[in-house]
Amino acid sequence: MAVALNRKGIGNLPAETTRLIGREAELAELGRLWERSRLVTVTGPGGVGKSRLALRAAVDLAPRLTDGAWWVTLSPLGRGSSLPYAIAEALYLVSSSTDPILETLAGYLAERELLLVWDTCEHLIEACAPVAEQLLAAAPNLRILATSRRTLGAPSEHVLPVGPLPVPAGGEDAGGALSPGGALSPAGAARLRAEPGRGNGIGDGDAVALLVERAAAVVPGFALTADNRSTVLDICRRLEGLPLAIELAAARLGEWSVPELAVRLKDRLAALQTQPDVYAADPPWHQALRTAIGWSHQWCSPAERLLWARASVFAGSFDASAAMRVCADGHLPAGQIPALLDALADKSLLTRMPGGGADRYRMLDTIREYGASWLRHLGQEHELRCRHRDHYRALARRGSAAWMGPDQYSWYDRVGAELDNLRAALEFALTHPEDHCAVELAGNLWFVWVCCGFPKEGQHYLQRALAADTVLSPQRTQALWACGMVLVVLGDGRGAHARAAEAVTAAERLGDADLREHGLMTVLSAAALDDAIRALAVYGHRVSEIAWREDALSFPLVSTWEARAMMLTAVGRTEEAIAVLQQVRTVCERHGEHWARAYSEILLARAELARSRLGVAAAHARAALTAKHRLGDRVGVATAVDVLACAAAGTGRAEQAAWLLGLAQQLWETLGQPQVGVHEWVTARQACEEQARAALGEPAYRQAFRAGCDIDPDTGIAYVLSERATHPPRPA
Template sequence: MAASVQGGRIGNLPAEANVFVGRRRELGRITELLRTERLVTLTGPGGVGKSRLALRAAHAAKADFPGGVWLVELSELRDPDLLTNTVAQATRLTEQTLRPLLQAVSEHLAGAPVLLVLDTCEHVLDECARVVQELLAHVPELRVLATSRQQLGVPGEHLLTVAPLPLGERDDAVALFAARAVAAVPAFTLTDDNRADVTAICARLDGIPLALELAAVRLRGFPLHRLLEGLDSRFDLLVSHARPRLARHQTLRTAIGWSHELCTPLERLLWARLSVFAGGWDVEAAEFVCHGGPLDPEEILPLLASLTEKSIITMDGDGAAVRYRMLDTVRSFGAEWLTGLGEAEAVRLRHRDYFRWIARQGEAEWLGPGQRMWAERLTAEHANLRLAIEQCLTAAEPEVALELTGSLWFFWFACGFAEEGRTYLERALRRAPEDGGPEHTLAVWAHRLVTVVPDDLEAAESVSAAYVWLAEERRLPVPALPLTGASLAVRGESARSAVLYGSARQAPSGDGGAEFFQLLTLAVQAYLLASQAAFERCAAVAERLRAECAKRGELWMRAWGDFFVSLAGIGLGHPHEAVRSAREALAAKWRVHDRIGAAAVADLLVVAQAAQGEDELAAHLLGVSRRLWFAAGLPQLGRPDRTVFHREYERRLRTSLGDTRFTEAVTAGRELGSEAAVTWALGGALDGAGGGDGADGSGGSGGPGGPGGPEDSSEPGDSHGPEGPGDPGTSGAPGA
């Protein structure tokens, strides 16, 4: 399965921001259609409530889709070529793969009934149609619910037009206005005395939900009768001459325009400048990008608060994690205003330069205690980074694109965006001369770092096969160490090593890439020593790596030190210590979104548990590792018919447990969702609920989903902080 029910959570649907009002008939119809039709598209004008209706319908349909209900928000996507990447990321498929990505997505979604919700398709319509048609052809269990102002035009598409809300005194439009009015002004009550005015307001706004919500917020500054009078004057002026087919579109624009007029000049200016962001933004970004002229940086925060109160923007999170967003229709209005002011190009360049600075800061601080923060921050800013890169790729100076895409090497390589990074780096390199200076060198280095070529897999497999033979000949305690994953993940093959060494020598002195390579060199040495069964020397080099990372408070490369300490512990006959270090590595890899690294560590856990005689637990973990290789976009590295490691351990564990117990255990591990799988691999042993005492790191042998099992919603491995692992007898909050 692509996902499973774990802790009551399926897929990635966000919580609904407020109470859903009305639309019972439409919801019932969507439910019926999703049971019989494979593609349902909700169409209608902007602001009519397509996205909100789709989200409500998706929540209602979760029980029908054990494979997951996955929301793919496309409004912030600018480049149609990245649509498949966006689908992969939304469905939690890390696209570190050389196979066609759409093929990987199809395999990832296959196995159980699954619903994909594609929201706001109209601006990437052709690519949406192509991707949907391919997915429907190759995933028989798939249903797609799309929202778009235009139909996709895919064979078999069933259209459902979303109309404005009904306008009678007891109908949905009045109920929605009243609900949003109470949210804006808690003292408001819908009564027989004011119902006629509310009904008139709803009629003036044609029952368009977004217009109703914007109008309801105006009650903070206007009594109800004044609100109606203001709408009357605005609409008499601007709507009366609109052609009939444009009336509803003009109604929404007029409602937004009236909200715009009621803003102060500085609020209007900030609204316009904020329109350059893709997705969301934080206060720091707004202060940098939007200041200038009459707008001072210190005025940005109170203006953001004011625009939030007026429902022009929305706010998520709290404290330092606060982020703001703007609805597409509202953003489009601001963008037109920005163009009219003649500021569009200048503000876009400030946006680009801010995210260039963010990338440089992230690179400089990646190998330090802020690593996890940077992984999460740049993941949150992914849409803005894409927009900044596209801006760089159109700049007259090609070195600007080389610098930005190259500076993000750590984001592409360690945070699960290798395929996208390769695409951007190749585009930047094609525009630049080969002797382009340090920016060119950095981009070449980054491209080599994130590129996995077929020879890598062959080299990794040959090393693993050789070790199986060596282990059998020497009767080592563990016959097949999982070197395939380690080889791939640290790019440690001898042929690749030469390429990386050559590239690193050219890297600008003192930059993050050069420092990273110093640590990578230690990981490569540990890998090569392990492949020669020189376990004591491997452990010594791995300890050096851990010490160097500890100086920096670094997690990602530190996890490779944990990995090789664990691997050496297995070879030296210390499986309890090996389990402890492997779990520390897994927690860290998952926290910084390194899916390939997590899969490689899961392989190691199979070996460590088998070395302790925990064969059933090892079989569960074998299924978990297959799930994680699948999620990393490299399922061939988890298949027993394709890799020596999985073939060897399938044979040994099947012999030990018998066919039935082995198959049940592997299936249970494989059918967990990726987050649940990692959570179980950590929490099942570390929280004491799985039967282990936690004293020696061995944990219990309970299977996935047993008592004390994890929830998909939290984060695994919080006990492994930047300064090193925490108490192994205490698990952190599970999930990712």
């Protein structure tokens, strides 16, 4: 399945997996706040439901915004400097320029009307305020909705405090909500809802309704009855109406009756109130949350508690295999971990993530914080973070070795699922440069940075790792050439050449022939990008230093010979270029490789365009487009679509050419560096535009171009790859 390039005009909001109960007043107040400010922060204690409220508000607002609403999850981030990259990733924005990431974001958002939801900002407060102000100043139609336990402190910020759900005071009943048979009637349910003018405008029954609904998910047929009503109300009061605490309590009703649950909660709260004054001084809802989580912890088995603590080191989601490698030891055997994960999920302490393949799990931030506090109490935090780092270091090492082979699609999917953990491992490694792990991890992730659409983030991590660890080593040398290749993708030929030359020198000092080949590959790629004609004269003879081999496939081999083909095409030696590229394509096919083979198809298409063999060029471009789309390689996709536009214009299909140019344009806008700065490709696109304009006239050209710009890119690419793609699709 192809990976979404950009869900245009829709956004990326998570699915609402449960119904929002209550919060009508807060939603109405958010509507009023949007009239006064474009930056609103929903604040409140952990577990109060800030994220759920923000999601509902975003779903309501999104249809009114031309470019939709976009969810940015911030809880896995360890540093404020990572915030702009998280925003870019959420927007499917991959900058292929060396401009500062905030400038790239500001430029991209300037003409767009959309909502950014920044979820869980409290640990990044110092970064959030200035980033928000800069983006809002650059983009007059941008809105930001943040969730945080604290205000951001930005000058333009408006704040919506959110408290627990209201609960009937002691002695109140549910307003006559019960039917004569003792069950909650439809009319009674309505009376448990909002009654204007009472309290804060939310119905007294919201906390009760939440418990009843969540309990029914655990115990089918569960209902509020005359027999359990007073006990249910007592449970909600003891939990202070805090949604997370109520949900954790409801999850236990699969094991205990309502009266048993109430007694255990009462005992737990009484025990907590005998603790030191630091607990007694907490607001009631803090005590309630601590009661619910601590009580859940108490009723876990010792093995479940230990896994809960150890699994808190994961950022984002993780699978059982990772948990076994990171968390297992003699006290927690690996074979028990899958069953323990399921047990924690059944207790609502882990969330199962939807999707194909192996089950993945995620902890809510509040649950993770509790587990992390126990991990520190056990004195195991540093050890587990080292194990987490080393697991992902090993994963990156395996991915680096396997990338140029038949499992490329699987590795793309795998690292995509593990990006949050890879980032967390990198951040931890960067705080301990004496271990020399950061340069190794960042360098081994070259295939993620270069091939999977994360060059800007790769530049960020590689430069930090290289600055933190200046000791000559094979790992640092790999990071040098990886940084050089990232700069090639970002269109910085000079910067790439400097890093590549440093890598070659380091490899020669180490006497490492393989690393020298990688450094030389980067030198030649940078030269071909900067000036292909000059590169052939100055560096062409050095290609032979990387010997051609039919029996082995390596990144330096294919990249170097593809760079040579670019040089040959630039000077008009297209037949030689085609011969080289056919060799590259053949060896890639033999080894089941997709990414480099697709680039050989793109370069073959460029060479065939130069020979005016337009049908052949289009066939090569379509072959490349399939693989590049599957790998989420937007540079490759946009380049292939450009070639198809040139072929269409050259065969008299000007309307199709204009539409394809528009489709490619919306992708180039997310990249920041049209045609990756390659002069010959820029010139070819300009000629295509002029040819289509001349054939159609300006009004018709603009109409077709705009249609290409406005279509969802995944839909557009699917159409291009279909047999119907001889004319642009007609609007529905």
